[in-house]
Amino acid sequence: MVTLTDEERATLVRWSRRAKSSQALAQRCRIVLGCAEGKSNQDVAAELGIWPQTVGKWRNRFVARRLEGLVDEPRPGAPRTIGDEQIEQVVVATLERTPTDATHWSRASMAAESGLSRSTVGRIWKAFGLQPHRVETFKLSNDPQxxxxxxxxxxxxxxxxxxxxxxxxxxxxxxxxxxxxxPALPMMPGLPERRxxxxxxxxxxxxxxxxxxxxxxxxxxxxxxxxxxxxxxxxxxxxxxxxxxxxxxxxxxxxxxxxxxxxxxxxxxxxxxxxxxxxxxxxxxxxxxxxxxxxxxxxxxxxxxxxxxxxxxxxxxxxxxxxxxxxxxxxxxxxxxxxxxxxxxxxxxxxxxx
Missing domain, CATH: 3.30.420.10 (Ribonuclease H-like superfamily/Ribonuclease H)
Incomplete structure (x- = not known):
């Protein structure tokens, strides 16, 4: 059974409910709170809809490192070269402005605007769910009833x-x-039907x-x-x-x-x-x-x-x-x-x- 101090319990509850917490961190907090109630790994896993191995991993991490153990460890690889300010500039420009010669941004035009590479612009857009090339239509009803x-x-x-x-x-x-x-040309291996x-x-x-x-x-x-x-x-x-x-x-x-x-x-x-x-x-x-x-x-x-x-x-x-x-x-x-x-x-x- 995991034993918590009052301060740890309050922190875990706050992190699990805070709107700006990542979903992964919130779930880890719920795992530890469940374990602190004396539940088995299987019971916590069934309650949260996850694998028992996942519960065991974060139970052990918490026991070893307490609250710090719930935070993602640094990932391997080269350090980031793009600062938060540059990322923010790309996101703000995408959402609030348009290029002078087009109705929407492309990766090439945003790369020229921001000084970043096209692939970097694409990764930023993907991370924030931005798709300037797409547009969807809608129609609002004017029916008074x-x-x-x-x-x-x-x-x-x-x-x-x-x-x-x-x-x-x-x-x-x-x-x-x-x-x-x-007549249509039938589909063949490597070729679609053509008409x-x-x-x-x-x-x-x-x-x-x-x-x-x-x-x-x-x-x-x-x-x-x-x-x-x-x-x-x-x-x-x-x-x-x-x-x-x-x-x-x-x-x-x-x-x-x-x-x-x-x-x-x-x-x-x-x-x-x-x-x-x-x-x-x-x-x-x-x-x-x-x-x-x-x-x-x-x-x-x-x-x-x-x-x-x-x-x-x-x-x-x-x-x-x-x-x-x-x-x-x-x-x-x-x-x-x-x-x-x-x-x-x-x-x-x-x-x-x-």
Whole structure:
């Protein structure tokens, strides 16, 4: 058993909880504190999710050198030649300025600016997780009912109503039947598949889809256009497919066809159908979009179709194959977690909360 003085115990507790402590040092402190409670190496390892050998190593280091034993030993190799001030200058310049002749820093431009080598700049960026060459996009919803709609949709995912089916509905429009201008060259050892960059268009079609949140089953319908008329036909197909004793909750986007008078009249005549709209610019809330992504990645992106009919048959075949072994998407985030995450983004965007 490890015996601690009051001062050592207070220091270990402080280091294990301090926000600026390294994770490695915090874990070593928790190891020693566990050992001081009389626990075995195996018990401490199981509690912290580490190997018993790791517990034994830091137990022995502490017994031999006390608190100093928990600090990493000096690593072998040449001493550092780049000072903290130079590293700070690179990091500050990367975060707060841009070069005069470009929108972002490259390793070459930062090396010229700082007087360091390109490889040194690259190591500094890697150490601080900086990637000036990358940019990601986002879109904030301007829906005044954003919070209510998020809670409504997420509530259907996490706590669906009884005696009802929850379907995520949307259409994937403008699917092109594309044929390459020359046959593809097959993959060979050392060479990827090669194909011409140009293609021949054979028309476009639209795939309507309704994803059953509970089972992953998908009901689809193919139409050449995507007007209110086609959407109403798809609703009628859903009405025929879903058992008559079940209510139907449809999660949809805000496309104009959803609120067309023709569709409204149909919904009024079929009261078991309930529409739930996602907020504007929030397609990520609709699980069928994930299914469309899989369809694109696995079947459409590299496919060739010599006719529109061939494309439509391919869409039906892929849907049938999916329904032979459907896989539902498991939603885990609560509405509060989503809204808290959004709030953290807004705090980083000047004026976004106004």
């Amino acid at each position: 954003f919070i209510d709609k998020v809670r409504d949709v997420v509530g259907l995912y996490l706590d669906p109503p009884e005696r009802a089916l929850v379907l995520c509905v949307d259409e994937k429009s403008q699917i092109q039947a594309l044929d390459r201008s020359a 011409t960059h140009d293609y021949v268009r054979h028309g476009i079609t639209t795939l309507f889809a309704a994803l059953d949140v509970a089972t992953g089953q998908v009901i689809t319908s193919v139409h050449r256009r995507h007007r209110a008329v086609e959407f109403k036909k798809f609703l009628a197909e859903l009405d025929n497919e879903v058992p008559a004793d079940l209510d139907v909750h449809l999660i949809c986007d805000n496309y104009s066809t959803r609120k067309h008078p023709t569709v409204k009249r149909w919904l009024a005549a079929h009261p078991r159908f309930h529409m739930h709209f996602t907020p504007t610019y929030s397609s990520w809330l609709n699980q069928v979009e994930r299914w469309f992504g899989l369809l694109t990645d696995t079947r459409l992106r590299r496919a060739t179709h010599t006719s529109l009919r061939a494309l439509e048959n391919d869409l039906r075949a892929w849907t049938a194959a999916w329904n032979d072994d459907p896989k539902p998407f498991i939603w885990t985030k609560t509405a509060d977690e989503i809204l808290d995450r959004l709030a953290s983004y807004l705090q980083r965007i000047p004026g976004a909360g106004h």
